[in-house]
Amino acid sequence: MKNKYRKYLITSEKDKSWGFYINNLGRNVIKKYAKYPSMDHPDQYIFTWEKGRVLNEFHIVLITKGTGIFESHATGKIKVSDGDIFLLFPGVWHRYKPQKSTGWTERWVGFSGAIANQFLSNGFFNADEPIVSKCNTPAVLHHFNTLFKLFDEATYGYQHVASGVCIQLMAELHNIKSGGSNLDDLNSMISRAKSIMYKNINSSINLIEIASDLGVSYSKFRIDFKKQTGVSPLQYHLLLKIEKSKELLLNSNKSQKEIAFELGFESHHYFNRLFKKKTNLTPKQFRLKEK
Missing domain, CATH: 1.10.10.60 (Homeodomain-like)
Incomplete structure (x- = not known):
């Protein structure tokens, strides 16, 4: 895997009318004691730890290695570590950084649209609880890797396909969030109960x-x-x-x-x-x- 991968997209009005569209995605390996965040992003994404940042879009940020700190006006400071995802919400001030002694590996995807807004307005996700733990799963990683592949190949209509993959990613996160630490046991129990009912x-x-x-x-x-x-x-x-x-x-x-x-x-x-x-x-x- 490359240490650094970034895609920033130009979205058309047609893309926006789809209701869910991806603005950017990437992955990055931040080594120990490296400067963070880097300044080689488009202007609207650059931030410093001192000032933080407010975005006009959603972001999902997955940490697959290392530890660090996330902070927002809604939550205060929260420690994040391997397997945690934190969600960034439009209009909410935030900042985050890896611990210098560990660094971290991050993957992210930014997205917007009326359908994305429904996740917030309907209460599936909220800025007061932006951390979803134990997300370093094969399914979550698969969705990220699928997104990277789609944007690498950029075949006809890939933006719409990618929006569907991102919605699947959101669904997976909601299942992990609502299912808690016993998600596998819960799935097994409910599956067995459904089988008994059908029989x-x-x-x-x-x-x-x-x-x-x-x-x-x-x-x-x-x-x-x-x-x-x-x-x-x-x-x-x-x-x-x-x-x-x-x-x-x-x-x-x-x-x-x-x-x-x-x-x-x-x-x-x-x-x-x-x-x-x-x-x-x-x-x-x-x-x-x-x-």
Whole structure:
């Protein structure tokens, strides 16, 4: 890997209308006791430790080796180290530097756009909590390397493809941030729970027993499940049943009563009410509309 790589882009109005566009990206190995930051960036990106900096765009900065300090008006001083990512937000004063005795290796990508702004306005990320730890993962590194490759090759439409990769990177960071230190365990637990639910799609399930079999309390199971899927375990199981009922309505001649019985609903009246609540159509209307 080259010690230094930088790309600063000229973005057109067409690029901006896409809703998410990359302004710059790079990587740099800062050796021990080296001067930081260097002054060979475009003017709008140069800063000194004494004055700091305010950007009009987002940045993701990944530290893959070494330690240092990050500071912003929103957070005060925070120590950062190998595997940490810090996010820079538009309009927020900040500064950062590696510890002289260690230096650091940094990768970064800067981006803007209406879609990027939604991450902030919808609360997925905020300037008060800019540090995401344990990001030195194969997935995160892969996204950065893909971006470097795209901008090296610069094939037709690469900016739009790169914007999608950067959004994937943001999604990965959000998963790490919300999943915490037990992300792998959480993924495994929820995956197993989904499998159990699907295998029991034709019957009712005891969610307390499932949680116990997975080795957690029901309250923790419910919280973790909803954190990852956006719905409670019970609602997820019911949604599975509704999706299965759609298949049966379209691909069989079974009556609504037969489908309700096959999927383990307590009555066909309950099945009809639930189906309409989830789809805004009765089973009969859905069958007529989709066939």
